[in-house]
Amino acid sequence: MLRRGRRELLFSLDAWRRHHSRFQHCRVARTKRLLQSQFFQPMNFREDTVPALQGKLSELTCKSQQLMLQAGLIYPSSPGCYSYLPYTVRAMEKLIRLIDKEMQAIGGQKINMPSLCSAELWRVSERWDLMASELFRLRDRHNKAYCLGPTHEEVITDLIASQGTLSYKQFPLLLYQVTRKFRDEPKPRFGLLRSREFYMKDMYTFDVSEEAAHHTYNAVCDAYCHLLSRLGLQFVKVQASTGNIGGQMSHEFQLPAEIGEDRLLVCSGCQFSANVEAVNPGQTLCPACQGKLAETKGIEIGHTFYLGTKYSSSFNAAYSNAQNQPVLAEMGCYGLGVTRMLAAAIEVLSTEDSIRWPGLIAPYQVCFIPPKKGSKEESATALVEALYDDITEATPQLKGDMLLDDRSHFSIGKRLKDAKRLGYPYVIVAGKRVLDTPSQFEVWCQNTGEVVFLSREGVMGLLNEMQAA
Amino acid sequence: MLRRGRRELLFSLDAWRRHHSRFQHCRVARTKRLLQSQFFQPMNFREDTVPALQGKLSELTCKSQQLMLQAGLIYPSSPGCYSYLPYTVRAMEKLIRLIDKEMQAIGGQKINMPSLCSAELWRVSERWDLMASELFRLRDRHNKAYCLGPTHEEVITDLIASQGTLSYKQFPLLLYQVTRKFRDEPKPRFGLLRSREFYMKDMYTFDVSEEAAHHTYNAVCDAYCHLLSRLGLQFVKVQASTGNIGGQMSHEFQLPAEIGEDRLLVCSGCQFSANVEAVNPGQTLCPACQGKLAETKGIEIGHTFYLGTKYSSSFNAAYSNAQNQPVLAEMGCYGLGVTRMLAAAIEVLSTEDSIRWPGLIAPYQVCFIPPKKGSKEESATALVEALYDDITEATPQLKGDMLLDDRSHFSIGKRLKDAKRLGYPYVIVAGKRVLDTPSQFEVWCQNTGEVVFLSREGVMGLLNEMQAA
Structure with missing residues (x-):
């Protein structure tokens, strides 16, 4: 039986690991913010319905199937067999x-x-x-x-x-x-x-x-x-x-x-x-x-x-x-x-045109919608991004559960409609009042259908409390 | 558009949740310590080989298959189709x-x-x-x-x-x-x-x-x-x-x-x-x-x-x-x-009679073996249990990844043999020197085959450092 001190042991384990490894490459940079535009989400780049669904939509028989197909959550492969998409x-x-x-x-x-x-x-x-x-x-x-x-x-x-x-x-x-x-x-x-x-x-x-x-x-x-x-x-x-x-x-x-x-x-x-x-x-x-x-x-x-x-x-x-x-x-x-x-x-849980998920299993908890490109509010884009980053840091449980809808060529209205369809429990919108002093963000609570205006600190506090609840 | 304050909003969300729930039962107590005796692990209560494997063991063709069958990690259902057991x-x-x-x-x-x-x-x-x-x-x-x-x-x-x-x-x-x-x-x-x-x-x-x-x-x-x-x-x-x-x-x-x-x-x-x-x-x-x-x-x-x-x-x-x-x-x-x-x-990675897992995917990281019932060291059982609890508290990342081999009707030798077969990266044994002042625990590092004697603090420090590594 070999006997050694703790330090030597750690050292020897480390050597064992190195012996068994051939780590020889440079990593691809990890994306810091989750961007809606990079998601495989059929709704992302179109205003119309997915063409292949046109025929199938007429045979729809219930709300959840219709909502899930329209939002690109599932795709039928053969009768009763579905591909489950990322959300x-x-x-x-x-x-x-x-x-x-x-x-x-x-x-x-x-x-x-x-x-x-x-x-x-x-x-x-x-x-x-x-x-x-x-x-x-x-x-x-x-x-x-x-x-x-x-x-x-x-x-x-x-x-x-x-x-x-x-x-x-x-x-x-x-x-x-x-x-x-x-x-x-x-x-x-x-x-x-x-x-x-x-x-x-x-x-x-x-x-x-x-x-x-x-x-x-x-x-x-x-x-x-x-x-x-x-x-x-x-x-x-x-x-x-x-x-x-x-x-x-x-x-x-x-x-x-x-x-x-x-x-x-x-x-x-x-x-x-x-x-x-x-x-x-x-x-x-x-x-x-x-x-x-x-x-x-x-x-x-x-x-x-x-x-x-x-x-x-x-x-x-x-x-x-x-x-x-x-x-x-x-x-x-x-x-x-x-x-x-x-x-x-x-x-x-859902309404006719908006998915409502049980909060605990919503694919993402929060969606941020920055201003439209070319709008009066465009300068506030950085504010939204900073808010996203600050929340990521202050509420680490939300990391990976928040996304930024960077499709800024679309109006806020179009993106808000998409967000409702997909059912993020919270949608934080940089609307007109983002130019107030201090900035006011529009916070949509999908599961109650309510909207409140909150300051930067208000949004951070709300999300922090909801996570702890 | 409804406008409300943050407090009211939280309250209304809470009411919505309650409305959608019918929480009406008493919970079963959650097990605090993971006990080997409660695992579905075919090796647990026998010293022999699983009877149904007797015929099949002769057809074995490679080390990993033999080790996995013997340790009760897999069970053949039909040719080339296996049930994967809990580990x-x-x-x-x-x-x-x-x-x-x-x-x-x-x-x-x-x-x-x-x-x-x-x-x-x-x-x-x-x-x-x-x-x-x-x-x-x-x-x-x-x-x-x-x-x-x-x-x-x-x-x-x-x-x-x-x-x-x-x-x-x-x-x-x-x-x-x-x-x-x-x-x-x-x-x-x-x-x-x-x-x-x-x-x-x-x-x-x-x-x-x-x-x-x-x-x-x-x-x-x-x-x-x-x-x-x-x-x-x-x-x-x-x-x-x-x-x-x-x-x-x-x-x-x-x-x-x-x-x-x-x-x-x-x-x-x-x-x-x-x-x-x-x-x-x-x-x-x-x-x-x-x-x-x-x-x-x-x-x-x-x-x-x-x-x-x-x-x-x-x-x-x-x-x-x-x-x-x-x-x-x-x-x-x-x-x-x-x-x-x-x-x-x-x-x-394995030897002929002991599984070695890559550390990151070992089913459990640490196995504690308290003294045999009726042995001179039996009084140290509480020490081992306290050490288990202290580590759970001090190194929360290990929670759920450590187990106590409470089959104290078996000798330490038999349990250590089982532990090696199953491939816990660390096995902490309360052997003879647990009666020293201060107590010394035998720490087996499976992946290097080394053994060290460490005090209570030494064990805690080692596991903490290994987790952080």
Whole structure:
């Protein structure tokens, strides 16, 4: 065993690093300010609609799809398959980080399972035939059959079973992933609300008893509630049918919306609410309090299932208890539509011509609009740039989240309209009153539709407080 | 236009948030310390090998695959398709964040394209037939044909072309994604080094001239060099053939390794190096200086192509120049194997029985091993826990990156062996000298194989300095 002092150790590690490196080039200068003109944003250099969308716009079926296509957030590649453009990817990554935090706060561990799921596994659960036309199926060069995973109960249960008998001490296990899923929808529609390729967070849990499994089930539901609350989304948690996933108990998390494809029954007298699929046909009275049930529509964004031993018995996923006896694990599974949540949030929060994002996942928080080139106010351009730089320094959390709309050949009005379409929570405009002493900036708060005039210090204070809130 | 003061505005935003929320539950307590016993880590509760691997271990073909399987980092689902377990996902996410930084530093914008790529698009480029057996192909319920994208030149060029004629002012465009790719390898092998499903970063660039495209090409190559240097990986950039991607110039980024599947020729006299596929058969002298070429083997982890107008002409992806004339865009494409890099780094850095990660992407940075239950040193357990807590507070960057191996029914030796297998850069052990006054901790530096004894303050200082380095 080699023994050395701390200094020598640091030195030797440094030498090890140098040995393993061939750093031999000059860097490209890093852009300091984010400039709208440099973004791949189809709206940037045109006043008209994107030509290729003309035909497709007539088939639009809901607000979020229309807004997202018009603002250049998504682009259809084939039916129900979309390319997500830069703003959408930013929002999605922010949403995934929030989901990670919630899942990890209750002990979730992140894994990543393959999309190619072998037919053998799906035959064990009998879902290979059950999910007949919804599965995308294919064969490899050796003629082995696969489906593209729409969900992963089979793969995860096989994974747990393959570890041999785990000790009860390792339970509960809460494993989740955020990956692309596939479903051959008969009628993909509503943009990211019902597509054939989509991102989903799916968690699978393993417990030692029914009681423990219920505890875990409630913890995951609570985490979903917490997440939706943080996003500022009004939701209903309803009793649901278990469909082809199976199991003994199930809930859906629904955002009430006109275009929702689920019909929900909500009791005004008590807490009861359910998907119509989960109650007797024609039921109009609440089974709990006999109050009247009102029908509403919702967009399903989350679905939780208590599975019992449905899958663990098929795959023999067992743990050994304190007496060293093998016992089947009690399972749960929990889906959350990631790309669907993005669209659903836009659907329920936005106005007809302006996107409103939940503040926490807006692609960018602040957009600065300096004066138009050649206008009376043009001299104030430097003021706006200085304000941008000062805020970057004073509120580092906003770094990378603010942009300058430098397309100064466009009027302020045109750029403000673009900014509303894209849904920056705050838009700081250098309008006429920027020439006042001291300068007054026009601050647009998209999510409330309000406008205030604030001095340089006022803007800095507002953004600082909002970040800390 | 409504006008209000800043206070009122904040208040009204707050009310808006509350209106949109139904926060109605109690949180599950957040775990403060990360405990090894609570991880889904197959090595945790056994001294033997995972039973299901017994058969598979005999077919192992390289060090990284063996190490990753044994340590429970990956689990084979079907040939060439792996589930990535929690440690691997952590390393992969760290690597992706580094890649994002490098790509965004040169102006890269992140997008996300579908896996289902329509046959029509691939027929335009003629690659539907050209890539005959490598493509996974399938048909949807309407009998429309798709392949699972191994790369996305077709989709991105179609996307750009569909935007109508973009202005030259928007160029260069550097668009990239980090997504799962598919390739029906005849012989998937070497674990994540040659799999059928894998994560790849692929960037596509669009420029207004050949000269501008070369500039962009060099910027991306420089970013690759910078990334590999930061990771401490020795690499060679070699001239390469363009294969079925096409184009006029190409380079590969190779990690020299015995099990590498590429044969490289490196000139000792000058900077020349090339893949054997890129030179005349039987060539033994350097074309630049006539020096002797030495052959070595490499693992390809990156590949860059200058494509010219090969794809932009097929799809008519044009921009309008300053004279308002349409001109075909000059393209480049740039791949970087994400999961392959993880395995390749382990392959070239590790010893036969211990994983060594590049420090920046190690799943966890520090593992603490408190004394065994019932040992003379057991009373020092609280000391180790306090040290863990103090470091969490003093070096917040390490928060979430340190864990406590609380499996105190195992000996220190067994746990140290596990820690080495998993490759924590630093292992802090409470051995015999923890009873000295003051306590001495044994600090193992995995990447150099060194051990030092340090006091509590010494450990804190070391970790603080290493983080800042």
